[in-house]
Amino acid sequence: MNDTLPSSGPAVLADPVPLSDAAFRLVAEGVRRLWARIVAADPAADSGPLLLSYDVHPTPGGPVLIEVNTNAGGVLSAISAARAVNNCCPDCEQDRLRARLLELFKRDLLGPDPDHCGIVAIVDDHLASQPLLGEMQALAALMRPHADDVRVLDAGELRYEGGRLRHGATAIDRVYWRSTDFTIEDPEHAAVRRALDAGAITLAPSPDAWRAIADKRRFVEWSHAPELSRDAGSGLTFRIAQTVPMATQTLDAWYAERRDWVFKPVSGHASKGVYVGKSISRSRLAELPAGDYLAQRYAPHPVIDRNGQPWKYDVRFFADRGEIIGAAARVFQGQVVGLRTPGSGFAPVRIGDTCCLTGALLDVAAR
Known part of the structure; x- marks a missing residue:
């Protein structure tokens, strides 16, 4: 083979x-x-x-x-x-x-x-x-x-x-x-x-x-009920990362919380156009089209x-x-x-x- x-x-x-x-x-x-x-x-x-x-x-x-x-x-x-x-x-x-x-x-x-x-x-x-x-x-x-x-x-x-x-x-x-x-x-x-x-x-x-x-x-919908499974013995869970439309908050609010989020284009792929909040500048964040972007709760690699x-x-x-x-x-x-x-x-x-x-x-x- x-x-x-x-x-x-x-x-x-x-x-x-x-x-x-x-x-x-x-x-x-x-x-x-x-x-x-x-x-x-x-x-x-x-x-x-x-x-x-x-x-x-x-x-x-x-x-x-x-x-x-x-x-x-x-x-x-x-x-x-x-x-x-x-x-x-x-x-x-x-x-x-x-x-x-x-x-x-x-x-x-x-x-x-x-x-x-x-x-x-x-x-x-x-x-x-x-x-x-x-x-x-x-x-x-x-x-x-x-x-x-x-x-x-x-x-x-x-x-x-x-x-x-x-x-x-x-x-x-x-x-x-x-x-x-x-x-x-x-x-x-x-x-x-x-x-x-x-x-x-x-x-x-x-x-x-x-x-x-x-x-x-779809992640916006799914993350309303984020827990997918739970291990009763250890308390570990498998969950969906919280995801919200970027348009739901102001630029000032996102910048203040940026370290907790990753910003992703709705139609992106292969990490193109993805920004980890802790590394993004205010000017770059302001340039992102909020209507075409989502914010996903940061889960460190x-x-x-x-x-x-x-x-x-x-x-x-x-x-x-x-x-x-x-x-x-x-x-x-x-x-x-x-x-x-x-x-x-x-x-x-x-x-x-x-x-x-x-x-x-x-x-x-x-x-």
């Missing part, structure tokens, strides 16, 4: 990041409960969400959920990283995790029958500069036995002609949409939008699923020591709807998550004393 490993992109680190059994169980239970809330509020959440990620900051009081994504990147790096802490069945675990991922892709994108899948395109913008291009190519290799063909394409290479989305003369049947134009509204994506509206393609993750799950404004240097991290849990299927820590330096700095990357997560990530997942499923 080595052909499904990313050939480029963020590094896969060897040193594991510890996570307690209790914290892992809290996240697994809380993710299930949050998913139930999401679908109850908007059934469109279940319309082809594909691979989700729940980004979590472990804290002394328990894990805190700070973001949910529908086009989660890094899953193959996470699967690869899991091998580093597996002291019992590394090959079996790798096969199991990839099979679980492929099962998800079959349900939401490929369909169950390779003979009727057609041509699949993994589509993003400006491919040459994408840090996860290697992962897209590896995912194409993973899916290729289950389709007529799988191509990794730049959105600019596609056109809508004769009632079909086309790459050159080839008609595209299914699209794994990796662009951060989540709602497919940018003019340069008009061909994809026309094909989607005409029912000429199957596309995942769907714009409707993104709106129901990953639009950052935990820190690990690597060769005498402090490194921050969070934990990205990959999920099929409300069921965790993988995990990795994102290790970095700086104010916000960024995996391009030398030495940063995806690290394995060691969950309590379990021999492997799969073992921890099976233990949670059995409870």
Whole structure:
């Protein structure tokens, strides 16, 4: 299965990041409960969400959920990283995790029958500069036995002609949409939008699923009932970070409280436009368009020591709807998550004393 490993992109680190059994169980239970809330509020959440990620900051009081994504990147790096802490069945675990991922892709994108899948395109913008291009190519290799063909394409290479989305003369049947134009509204994506509206393609993750799950404004609603799970013995909780529209307070009020908050754009991604309050100047805060920004209660990144240097991290849990299927820590330096700095990357997560990530997942499923 080595052909499904990313050939480029963020590094896969060897040193594991510890996570307690209790914290892992809290996240697994809380993710299930949050998913139930999401679908109850908007059934469109279940319309082809594909691979989700729940980004979590472990804290002394328990894990805190700070973001949910529908086009989660890094899953193959996470699967690869899991091998580093597996002291019992590394090959079996790798096969199991990839099979679980492929099962998800079959349900939401490929369909169950390779003979009727057609041509699949993994589509993003400006491919040459994408840090996860290697992962897209590896995912194409993973899916290729289950389709007529799988191509990794730049959105600019596609056109809508004769009632079909086309790459050159080839008609595209299914699209794994990796662009951060989540709602497919940018003019340069008009061909994809026309094909989607005409029912000429199957596309995942769907714009409707993104709106129901990953639009950052959902956090405003969810944080009205922030506790997702609680461990009665330790008192630890898994909770949603409090999130409010920036327009609810004046500039003076936000500046006075800035150290308690992180300021995030409603439509942002990959930490772009995100400002940690303790580091923002008053003039920069005043420049932020309050109507397009949210304030999220600051939950500090935990820190690990690597060769005498402090490194921050969070934990990205990959999920099929409300069921965790993988995990990795994102290790970095700086104010916000960024995996391009030398030495940063995806690290394995060691969950309590379990021999492997799969073992921890099976233990949670059995409870």
